[in-house]
Amino acid sequence: AEKRFELYILGIFFTFIVVSAATAIYLFEAQRPSSDIQSYFDAIYWALITLTTVGYGDIVPHSPEGRVVTIALIVSGIGVIAFATSIFVSAFSEKMQRLQHERIFQGISRLSDYTLICGYGRMGHTILEELSTSRQDVVIIDTDNTVIEEARQRGYLAITGDASNSHLLEQLNLAQKAKTVLCITENDINNVYITLTARSLSQDVHIISRANETASIKKLYLAGADHVVTPNQDMALVAAEYVGQPVAFEAIYSILSGQDELVIDAIKLFENSVFDGVELNAIDFKHHQLILFGVIQTEADNADEQYYFELTRSHFIFNPHDRFTLRGNDVMIVFGHQDNIAHFRKQARRLK
Missing domain, CATH: 3.30.70.1450 (Regulator of K+ conductance, C-terminal domain)
Structure with a gap:
């Protein structure tokens, strides 16, 4: 609908410029004996080839006023072409994005028991590396198109969007296809909303949520999370364990890191x-x-x-x-x- 409106405005603007320029050049040039413009149709023809920058050169204004109209029409033609190009390029880009989204959703429809990662930040990168070693099916959602493009280049199914949008999660067939949902954005409020939405769509899906603040832990459990991870507290405990028992820590770390x-x-x-x-x-x-x-x-x-x-x-x-x-x-x-x-x-x- 938006593109139709833009094309409608472009058509009106184009017609107005052609009619206005043709009328002006006809009034200034048609009365001259040596003029190449003898009829209003000649003026329309001249306005079209000038506006579209074709310019065959068979009609040339001879009066100063006609040359001023020509200059104005050439400048207007550049603006019309730029406007039209932006509309068509934008429409083509949106069409390509829709086709890409359709291919992604088709790929997701063939998955079963996949893991949905909501938030592809530093924590998401680490989790994805671990899941890829076990060859688990993964789908990524993030609002940042830059990180989504990065994930796609690495061969993952990734979608730009709001994971708290129930319509998007329904398109992903979360209730029937997803096994685990990881709500690991860096914003606790977003994690609460994503957890609420995912739980409302499926009572069986396993939800793991991230809490950056201690006060958010209870809220996430109330929202329907099965487990809540607290990276800040966990890192503090790990650091304390390393200080107290460095040898045991190194042994456990080598196991967890897959060495x-x-x-x-x-x-x-x-x-x-x-x-x-x-x-x-x-x-x-x-x-x-x-x-x-x-x-x-x-x-x-x-x-x-x-x-x-x-x-x-x-x-x-x-x-x-x-x-x-x-x-x-x-x-x-x-x-x-x-x-x-x-x-x-x-x-x-x-x-x-």
Whole structure:
């Protein structure tokens, strides 16, 4: 609609200049015996070829007044062409952006269980590097078109927009396609709104939000976040731990950063899989060169006399005893080499 209006204004402006210039040149030149303009049609013809900068040279004004009209028409023609060029270039650019958005949305429609990153700042860059190593599908949203273009150049699906816009999240099919939403902008208010919008669209999607201020933590949980991370506090704790226990810190950091291909990973068990209903003493973790840190369960019925930590919707049981019984939907937290974990995951997902 906006482009139609601009074209409408351009047409009116173009017609006005042609008619005005043709009338003026006709009045100044038509009465002269040696004039090339003998009719009003000649004046219209002269005005069109002059305004469009074609200028065949077959009609030349002879009077000073006619030359003044010509100069004014040439200047006006440059303005009309510049205005028309800006309209067409803008329309072409918008069309290309729409096509690019359509291709992005088509790519997203083919994904399943993707992670939506809302805010592609320093924290988003770090998270994306970690997720890319595990080959997880990722979609990025940010209001800054510059960082979105950077993400696209790196091969990621990225969209310029407001992540708190429910219509945009519906276009991304968040309720059916997204597995996790990361609200990690540098503004706590934006993170609250994004969390509210994402939770209103899906009660099952896992939402992790960033809180830059301590006062925002409770608000984010009330908005529907499953977990809230506090980078400033976490960095302070890390720094304090490094000062107190530098050797232990270096060991843990090497694990978390993936050095030497040693990683901590989660392996989810399915119902009726080979480990469903099996006690831990029946699994040879040493053979697989893995260490079991703990098990996450939605219910901790068999967690008596063990160390376990309540999570938002589940329980983390640290270092369970050998008689601990695994169940479908449990998540084992293991430590070891990536190749060993990948092999063990394939075995754990086999059905009985």
